[in-house]
Amino acid sequence: MAGSGVKASNLILCERLEIAQFIQIYFKHLQEENVKLPDLQIFNYNGLERLTSFLEKLEASENFSSVRKILILADVGAKLNAKEIAIICAEHQLNEFAHIDATYYLLPGLRTTKHWEFGYLEDALLKALCIESSEACNHHNLRSMAAEYIYSVASNRGKEAKFTNHSLHVLAAYLAATEKYVGMRIIDAAYNGAFDFNHPVFDPLRQRIESFLKEDS
Numbered sequence: 736m737a738g739s740g741v742k743a744s745n746l747i748l749c750e751r752l753e754i755a756q757f758i759q760i761y762f763k764h765l766q767e768e769n770v771k772l773p774d775l776q777i778f779n780y781n782g783l784e785r786l787t788s789f790l791e792k793l794e795a796s797e798n799f800s801s802v803r804k805i806l807i808l809a810d811v812g813a814k815l816n817a818k819e820i821a822i823i824c825a826e827h828q829l830n831e832f833a834h835i836d837a838t839y840y841l842l843p844g845l846r847t848t849k850h851w852e853f854g855y856l857e858d859a860l861l862k863a864l865c866i867e868s869s870e871a872c873n874h875h876n877l878r879s880m881a882a883e884y885i886y887s888v889a890s891n892r893g894k895e896a897k898f899t900n901h902s903l904h905v906l907a908a909y910l911a912a913t914e915k916y917v918g919m920r921i922i923d924a925a926y927n928g929a930f931d932f933n934h935p936v937f938d939p940l941r942q943r944i945e946s947f948l949k950e951d952s
Contacts, residue, residue, distance in 0.1 A: 741798040743776035745948055748789070750809035754842065754856055755779040756922040758808060764932040765944065772948055773804075783809060783818065786825050794832075805829050806947060807839040810855040812899075815841075819851070838947055845939040857902040860921065861909075863934035868924075870913050881908035 749755035755777050762772060780789040786807075793799060807822055822839045829837035843859035846852040861878075869877040885904045889897055898904055903921070910916040916924045924930070 740796050741776065741793070741802060743774040744801050744803045745773050745775050746793075746802055746805045747775060747777045748786075748805060748807045749777060749779050750783060750786075751781065752779050753922060754808050754810070757856060757860075757925065760922070760925050761932060761937070761940075762944075765941070770945060772944075775948070783821055786821070787828075790825060790828060800834060802835055804948060805835060805837040806944070807837065809839070809841055810900075811841045811843070811851050811853050812855065813853060815851055815853060836947075838943075840940060840943050842940075844936060855900045855902060857900055857906055857921065859936045860925070860930055861902045861906055862936045863930045863932070864906075864909065865929060865931050868913065868916065868929045869909075870915065872912065877909060877912055878905075881905050881912065884908050 747755075747758055749758060759777055762775065765772060778789075778793075780786050807825060809818060809822055812818055819841065822841070826837045826839055829835050841851045842856040843852050843854045843862075852858070864874070864878070866874045868874070882905050885898070885901065885908055888904075889901070892898070906921055910919060910921070910924050910929065916927065916929055919927065
C-alpha cells in the first residue's frame with residue numbers, strides 16, 4: 736500500500752499508476768461540475784497479479800473497519816474473460832465483509848449496458864481528445880496521421896514485438912505533433928486540457944461513480 740494506510744471510508748483501487756492519476760483528475764472535473772462526492776482515497780495496486788496480496792494488506796491495515804465502499808478499476812486489455820473473473824473474485828472477497836459494498840469498472844468502458852469494450856484507458860482518452868488540441872492542424876487529419884505512423888512502426892516491429900497498448904502510442908504521437916503538449920506525459924496533457932471529460936465515452940463511468948459513490952442527499 737506504498738506506506739499509506741486507510742484514511743477514508745471510500746476507496747478507489749486502480750490497476751496502474753496512470754489510471755490512478757486519471758481518476759484523480761476526473762474526480763476534480765466532477766467536483767467542478769457540482770457532483771457531490773464523499774471522502775475518497777485512491778490506491779494503485781500495481782497490476783492484477785498483485786491485487787490479492789494488496790487486498791490482504793488492506794484488510795490487515797488500521798482503520799479498515801471504517802471502509803464502506805470500494806471501487807476497483809482496471810483495463811480490459813485483450814483478454815476480457817480472465818480479467819473480469821479475477822476482478823469479480825476480488826469483489827466477492829471484499830463483499831464478504833458486512834461493512835463493505837464493493838464493485839468494479841473496466842476501462843475503456845461499456846460498449847453496451849452489459850458488455851465491456853476491449854482495450855485500455857488510453858482508448859477512451861483517444862476518443863475524448865479535444866478538437867482544439869490539434870492546434871493548427873485539422874483534428875481528424877492529425878489523429879489519422881498519428882495512427883498511420885504507429886501502424887507503420889508496429890508493422891515494422893513484427894508480431895513478436897507488437898505494441899500491447901496501441902492507443903498509448905497513438906496518443907503520444909498525436910501530442911508530440913502539437914506545440915502545447917509536446918514532451919508531456921499523457922496525464923500532464925490531461926491536466927492541461929487535452930481531453931474532454933464530458934465526452935460520451937466517459938458517460939458510463941460517470942454514471943457508475945454517481946450511483947455508487949455519490950453522497951446521500
